[in-house]
Amino acid sequence: MVGLSEGEKQFLRGGIEQDLRSDGRTRHQFRSVYVETGVIPQANGSARVRLGATEVIASIKAELGKPSLLHPDKGKVSIFVDCSPTAAAIYGGKGGEELSMELSVALERCLLGGKSGAGAAIDLSSLVLVEGKVCWDLYIDALVVSSDGNLLDSLAAAIKAALSNTGLPKVNVVLGASPEEQPEVDVSDEEFLQFDTSTVPAIITLTKVGKHYIVDATSEEESQMNSAVSVSVNRNGQICGLTKRGGAGLDPSVILDMVSVAKHVSQQFTSDLDSEIAAAEASDE
Amino acid sequence: MAASTYSPSQGAERRQRQQQMRRLSIQSDWDRSDGRSFIQCRPAFLRTGAANAASGSAYAEFGTTKVIVSVFGPRESKKAMMYSDIGRLNCNVTFTTFATSLRGQGSDNKEYSAMLHKALEGAVILETFPKTTVDVFALVLESGGSDLPVIISCASLALADAGIMMYDLVSSVSVSCIGKNILIDPTNEEEVCQDGSLVLACMPARNEVTQLTLTGEWSLPKINEAMELCMDACLKLAGIMRSCLKESANLSN
Numbered sequence: 001m002v003g004l005s006e007g008e009k010q011f012l013r014g015g016i017e018q019d020l021r022s023d024g025r026t027r028h029q030f031r032s033v034y035v036e037t038g039v040i041p042q043a044n045g046s047a048r049v050r051l052g053a054t055e056v057i058a059s060i061k062a063e064l065g066k067p068s069l070l071h072p073d074k075g076k077v078s079i080f081v082d083c084s085p086t087a088a089a090i091y092g093g094k095g096g097e098e099l100s101m102e103l104s105v106a107l108e109r110c111l112l113g114g115k116s117g118a119g120a121a122i123d124l125s126s127l128v129l130v131e132g133k134v135c136w137d138l139y140i141d142a143l144v145v146s147s148d149g150n151l152l153d154s155l156a157a158a159i160k161a162a163l164s165n166t167g168l169p170k171v172n173v174v175l176g177a178s179p180e181e182q183p184e185v186d187v188s189d190e191e192f193l194q195f196d197t198s199t200v201p202a203i204i205t206l207t208k209v210g211k212h213y214i215v216d217a218t219s220e221e222e223s224q225m226n227s228a229v230s231v232s233v234n235r236n237g238q239i240c241g242l243t244k245r246g247g248a249g250l251d252p253s254v255i256l257d258m259v260s261v262a263k264h265v266s267q268q269f270t271s272d273l274d275s276e277i278a279a280a281e282a283s284d285e
Numbered sequence: 286m287a288a289s290t291y292s293p294s295q296g297a298e299r300r301q302r303q304q305q306m307r308r309l310s311i312q313s314d315w316d317r318s319d320g321r322s323f324i325q326c327r328p329a330f331l332r333t334g335a336a337n338a339a340s341g342s343a344y345a346e347f348g349t350t351k352v353i354v355s356v357f358g359p360r361e362s363k364k365a366m367m368y369s370d371i372g373r374l375n376c377n378v379t380f381t382t383f384a385t386s387l388r389g390q391g392s393d394n395k396e397y398s399a400m401l402h403k404a405l406e407g408a409v410i411l412e413t414f415p416k417t418t419v420d421v422f423a424l425v426l427e428s429g430g431s432d433l434p435v436i437i438s439c440a441s442l443a444l445a446d447a448g449i450m451m452y453d454l455v456s457s458v459s460v461s462c463i464g465k466n467i468l469i470d471p472t473n474e475e476e477v478c479q480d481g482s483l484v485l486a487c488m489p490a491r492n493e494v495t496q497l498t499l500t501g502e503w504s505l506p507k508i509n510e511a512m513e514l515c516m517d518a519c520l521k522l523a524g525i526m527r528s529c530l531k532e533s534a535n536l537s538n
Contacts, residue, residue: 098399101399102399105399109498109500112500113481113500113501227407229497238502238504239499239502239503239504239508240500240501240503241498241499241500242497243499244403244498245403247495248407249408249488249491250493251494252487252494252512252513252516255497256505256508259508260505263505
């Protein structure tokens with residue numbers, strides 16, 4: 001994947017050990033994040049996020065649909081990630097498919113919360129217009145434009161930015177006289193409802209290289225990892241999801257330590273991201 | 286008309302049961318539907334040698350969750366694959382059409398396949414079979430909750446039965462978080478109304494976690510508590526798996 005010579009590997013590992021990485025960052029420092037919102041006019045909300053050389057686009061489309069029989073009081077959210085072969089040659093064919101699925105599942109786990117809806121980034125019951133009849137189906141599509149490591153964190157940041165950019169049109173539903181009759185739906189194209197994104201967690205991936213863990217790894221650094229843990233942390237410091245990546249086993253105490261580091265790092269990252277999103281929204285208008 | 290009202294009424298009934306469950310969960314103490322205590326696992330039944338054609342296989346039954354895993358190989362990797370000086374592990378999880386209460390598609394479960402692969406790859410010594418592939422096929426006969434942990438434990442047993450070199454057996458246990466309580470080895474019914482879940486797979490002898498996923502909202506002390514609970518349960522489950530292997534080895538002698 002990433003061709004590194006023995007010397008380069010040594011340099012990379014040595015730098016991480018001494019808390020000075022190849023690009024001058026410390027172990028727990030993110031690359032600067034750049035956010036642009038409203039990049040796709042056809043979507044209800046969209047955002048482009050750049051984290052170093054990693055660039056992703058997230059778009060949110062809302063469609064009117066019918067709630068499922070099992071959960072008549074909840075709307076539906078689905079997340080798809082597409083790793084385009086234009087970003088890296090290995091994304092062509094099966095390699096991209098596998099990575100796309102891994103990322104989609106990890107995002108769903110971190111953003112959609114438990115089965116009962118606890119810890120969810122998007123309150124599914126707020127998407128229902130008429131119980132059992134009409135609800136919003138949110139389609140979150142993310143595209144990896146160029147990849148230089150730490151895709152999951154950038155995707156989560158892009159989804160958060162896109163959600164804060166999303167306006168759902170106000171809908172008037174007129175129910176038919178009998179319950180079997182299809183309700184009449186009137187979608188307004190003037191009034192929009194904004195999303196509350198304060199509950200959307202940030203994902204922090206800690207990559208373990210040697211004995212130490214680093215945040216926001218570049219693809220060179222990722223190639224040297226033993227294992228990684230992605231933790232999603234919301235504003236209150238609660239953990240909303242966790243995924244372990246990479247094959248090597250980890251000691252349970254190390255995992256707990258990584259979670260607490262992620263929790264600490266997330267505060268800074270969340271506030272940085274929030275101010276970037278606010279700035280992007282301001283320049284968009 | 287009878288047919289059209291059937292589904293919703295069933296849904297309403299289920300909702301009622303879920304609501305009852307949720308009400309109970311707010312209280313600190315209640316009985317689980319199968320009479321277990323919160324930190325009591327379902328009785329585990331394990332057997333190796335479930336399928337004759339495979340290099341190794343295992344059958345696991347935890348309560349109503351029934352899983353069969355066959356391991357084939359090591360066989361030559363497909364020509365299209367790139368050269369690799371370590372072996373490959375190919376995992377595949379399928380559900381039968383009758384595994385769930387609503388008739389399923391019976392198709393491959395890609396998510397579970399990937400998670401099974403992650404849980405096992407850290408334990409299998411891939412260097413021992415270069416250029417070759419080991420196939421792990423898991424079939425869920427009946428889904429009764431905590432499916433993934435059962436699949437993982439059963440698959441590592443099947444790998445051991447096939448004589449694939451591993452650092453240690455991988456055992457896996459999940460917990461559900463409902464209200465303030467942590468329930469170990471949840472059933473389907475409990476999984477539906479859970480606030481969060483934690484699945485942990487580990488190699489108990491090495492004290493290493495190979496796979497960990499978590500959903501829902503958790504605080505750090507609670508994660509700690511749940512992980513300790515899982516590690517301890519994994520250690521005990523690994524003991525049962527080991528005795529199952531010993532038993533089958535004695536039989537073949």
